[in-house]
Amino acid sequence: MYRYVINRLLFLIPSVLGVIFILFLVMSMTPGDPARILLGDAASQAQVDELNRQLGYDLPFMEKYVRYVYKMVVEQDFGVSYFTKQSVFEEIWPRYKVTVSLAFIGIVLSSLIGIPFGIYTAVRQYSLWDTIPSLIAFFIAAIPSFVLGMLLLYAFSLQLNWLPSYGIESFSSFIMPALAVSIPPAAFNLRFTKSSMLESIRQDYVRTARAKGASEHTVIWKHALHNALLPVVTNVGMSLGNLICGAVVAEKLFSIPGIGSLIVDRITYKDEPVIIAGTILISVCFTVVMLLVDLIYAYIDPRIRAKYARVKG
Amino acid sequence: MSQATVQTPDKIVFKKQSQAKEVWRRYKKNKGAVIGLVLFSFILILLAGANFIVPYSAATKGVFSQINQPPSSEHLFGTDSYGRDVFARVLYGGRTSLMVALLATASSCLIGSTLGAIAGYFGGRVDGVIMRSLDIFMSIPDILFTMAVVFALGANFQNLLIALTLAYFTNYVRLVRSQVLNLAEQDYVEAAKAGGSGSTRIILTHILPNAMGVIIVNTTLNVAKIILYESTLSFLGLGMPPPAPAWGLMLAEAREFMRAAPHLMFFPAVAIVVSASSINLIGDGLRDALDPKLKS
Numbered sequence: 375m376y377r378y379v380i381n382r383l384l385f386l387i388p389s390v391l392g393v394i395f396i397l398f399l400v401m402s403m404t405p406g407d408p409a410r411i412l413l414g415d416a417a418s419q420a421q422v423d424e425l426n427r428q429l430g431y432d433l434p435f436m437e438k439y440v441r442y443v444y445k446m447v448v449e450q451d452f453g454v455s456y457f458t459k460q461s462v463f464e465e466i467w468p469r470y471k472v473t474v475s476l477a478f479i480g481i482v483l484s485s486l487i488g489i490p491f492g493i494y495t496a497v498r499q500y501s502l503w504d505t506i507p508s509l510i511a512f513f514i515a516a517i518p519s520f521v522l523g524m525l526l527l528y529a530f531s532l533q534l535n536w537l538p539s540y541g542i543e544s545f546s547s548f549i550m551p552a553l554a555v556s557i558p559p560a561a562f563n564l565r566f567t568k569s570s571m572l573e574s575i576r577q578d579y580v581r582t583a584r585a586k587g588a589s590e591h592t593v594i595w596k597h598a599l600h601n602a603l604l605p606v607v608t609n610v611g612m613s614l615g616n617l618i619c620g621a622v623v624a625e626k627l628f629s630i631p632g633i634g635s636l637i638v639d640r641i642t643y644k645d646e647p648v649i650i651a652g653t654i655l656i657s658v659c660f661t662v663v664m665l666l667v668d669l670i671y672a673y674i675d676p677r678i679r680a681k682y683a684r685v686k687g
Numbered sequence: 688m689s690q691a692t693v694q695t696p697d698k699i700v701f702k703k704q705s706q707a708k709e710v711w712r713r714y715k716k717n718k719g720a721v722i723g724l725v726l727f728s729f730i731l732i733l734l735a736g737a738n739f740i741v742p743y744s745a746a747t748k749g750v751f752s753q754i755n756q757p758p759s760s761e762h763l764f765g766t767d768s769y770g771r772d773v774f775a776r777v778l779y780g781g782r783t784s785l786m787v788a789l790l791a792t793a794s795s796c797l798i799g800s801t802l803g804a805i806a807g808y809f810g811g812r813v814d815g816v817i818m819r820s821l822d823i824f825m826s827i828p829d830i831l832f833t834m835a836v837v838f839a840l841g842a843n844f845q846n847l848l849i850a851l852t853l854a855y856f857t858n859y860v861r862l863v864r865s866q867v868l869n870l871a872e873q874d875y876v877e878a879a880k881a882g883g884s885g886s887t888r889i890i891l892t893h894i895l896p897n898a899m900g901v902i903i904v905n906t907t908l909n910v911a912k913i914i915l916y917e918s919t920l921s922f923l924g925l926g927m928p929p930p931a932p933a934w935g936l937m938l939a940e941a942r943e944f945m946r947a948a949p950h951l952m953f954f955p956a957v958a959i960v961v962s963a964s965s966i967n968l969i970g971d972g973l974r975d976a977l978d979p980k981l982k983s
Contacts, residue, residue, distance in 0.1 A: 392823035403839040516964035518915045520922045521956045619830040638923050641838045653831040661826040
C-alpha cells in the first residue's frame with residue numbers, strides 16, 4: 375500500500391510539469407509580441423526588443439518554460455498582467471479561492487444528492503420512486519449547466535425575487551451558483567450509482583446472501599452497496615472536470631469573481647500571463663484532487679490493497 | 688379441436704438473421720429508443736430542409752422595427768434583440784451545432800481509437816508512453832484546455848473542431864485500449880497470428896469489428912455531450928463568433944433580455960434539450976440492443 379501511495383505521489387511531479395508544458399506549448403502558438411502588447415503602439419521597436427529581453431520573452435521555448443516553472447515554484451511569480459499591469463499572482467489568488475470553494479461545494483452537494491438517490495432508485499426499481507427521479511435525471515443530463523443556471527435565475531431572481539442574481543456577498547447569493555454547479559453532476563452521479571447498484575444487486579454473492587437468509591437490509595447495505603460504491607468513487611473523480619466547467623459557467627452567469635470568469639474575460643484582452651497562470655493553477659489543483667480520489671479508491675478497494683500488500687511481502 | 692394443427696418440424700425454418708437485423712429487432716422493442724430515433728430524424732429533416740422553410744437571411748439580417756417580439760404567426764418563435772427571426776436562428780444554429788458535434792465526434796473517435804488500438808495491441812513501452820502522456824493530458828480540465836486553445840488560435844469553426852477533438856479523443860483511447868486488451872487474447876486472434884496476418888490486418892479485421900458495438904454506443908452518446916459542451920463554449924464566447932447563429936450564442940444574447948423577452952431563452956434551450964435527450968435515448972437503446980447481457 376505504501377509503495378502504491380509513494381508511486382502515485384512521485385508521479386505527481388512529472389504530471390504537474392507535463393501539464394504546465396502542454397499549456398505552455400499551446401500558449402506559445404498565440405500570435406503577437408508580448409512586449410508590444412505591454413508597451414502599446416507608441417513605443418519604438420528598440421524599446422519593445424529591450425523589454426522582451428528583460429522579461430525573457432526572446433528566449434527559446436524550453437528555456438522560457440524552465441524559467442517560468444522556476445519562478446512559479448520558487449518565487450510564486452507568475453509575471454505581470456498585460457491588461458492591469460499588476461502582479462498576476464496578486465490578482466489571481468483571491469479569485470482562486472472562490473473557484474475552488476465553488477467546485478468543492480459542487481462535489482459535496484452533487485454526491486450528497488446524487489448517490490443516495492441513485493441507491494434508492496436502484497433498490498426500488500420500477501416503482502414510482504425510481505421512475506420519477508430517473509426521468510428528472512435523464513432530462514438534466516441533456517441540459518447544459520448554463521441553461522439550468524439561467525432557468526434558476528429566471529425563476530428565483532426575476533419571477534419570485536427571492537435570491538440576488540449576482541455576487542457572493544451573502545449566503546443567499548451563494549445558493550443559486552451552488553445549485554447550478556451541483557445539479558448536473560448530481561444527475562450524472564444518480565444515473566451512474568443506479569446502474570452500478572443494479573449490477574451489484576444481480577451478482578451471485580447477493581443471491582447467496584439472500585439464500586442464506588440475510589435480511590433485506592443487510593443484503594442491500596452490506597453486500598450490494600459496498601461493491602457498488604467502488605466505481606462510484608471513480609465516477610465522482612471523473613465528474614470533476616465537468617464540475618470545473620460548471621464553476622466557470624456559474625461564475626460568468628452570476629458575475630462571481632472567480633478564476634474562470636477572469637480567464638474568459640481576459641481572453642478578449644489577450645492577457646496571456648493571467649490566462650496561463652489561471653489554467654495552470656486550476657489544473658494543478660485538479661491533478662492533486664484526482665490523485666486523492668485514486669488514493670481513496672485504493673484504500674477502500676481490498677483488491678488493490680491486497681495486490682500491493684503481496685508485492686511488499 | 689379441428690382447428691388445432693400440429694406444426695411439423697420441417698415447417699420450422701431457422702432463418703439466419705444478419706447481425707444488423709438482430710440488433711434492429713431488439714432496438715425496436717425499446718420504446719424510449721424508438722421515440723429518440725423518431726425525434727432525432729424529425730430534427731434532422733427540419734435542419735436539412737431549413738432552406739425550404741425560412742431563408743438564411745432571416746437568421747442573420749434583422750428588421751429594426753421588429754425587436755424582441757413575442758411569437759406570432761409571422762415569426763413562429765418571435766424575434767430577437769436585433770429583430771432577427773428566432774425560428775430561423777434556431778434552425779440554422781442547429782445546423783452549425785450538429786455539424787460541429789458530428790465532425791468533432793468523428794475526428795476524436797478516429798484519433799482516439801487509433802491511439803487506443805496501438806496502445807492496447809502493442810503493449811509494453813508503446814502502451815506506457817501513450818497512456819502516461821494521456822494521464823498528463825487528462826490532468827488538464829477540458830474547459831481550461833479549450834480556453835487555452837481558443838485563446839491561442841482564435842475562435843472560429845475550424846479551431847472549435849480542434850478544441851473539441853482534443854477534449855474528447857481521450858475517452859476513445861481508454862475505451863478502445865481496454866477492448867483491444869480483452870480481445871487480443873481471444874483464440875481467433877491467436878489463429879490469425881499463427882496464420883501469418885500482420886498487426887494492422889489483425890487490428891482492422893479481427894479486433895476492431897468486435898469492439899465496434901462499444902465504440903458505436905460511446906460515439907452516439909458523445910454527440911450529445913459535444914452538443915452540450917459546444918453550446919456552453921458559445922455561451923462563454925469561446926465558440927462560433929457572434930453574427931453566426933448558434934444555440935449557445937443565442938442563449939448568451941437572451942440573457943440580457945430575460946425579463947423583457949423570455950421567449951428568446953426558451954426556444955434555443957428547448958432545441959438543445961430535445962436534440963441532446965433524443966440522442967441520449969438512441970445511445971441507451973443501442974447499448975441495450977448491441978449487448979443484451981448488459982440490459983438493465
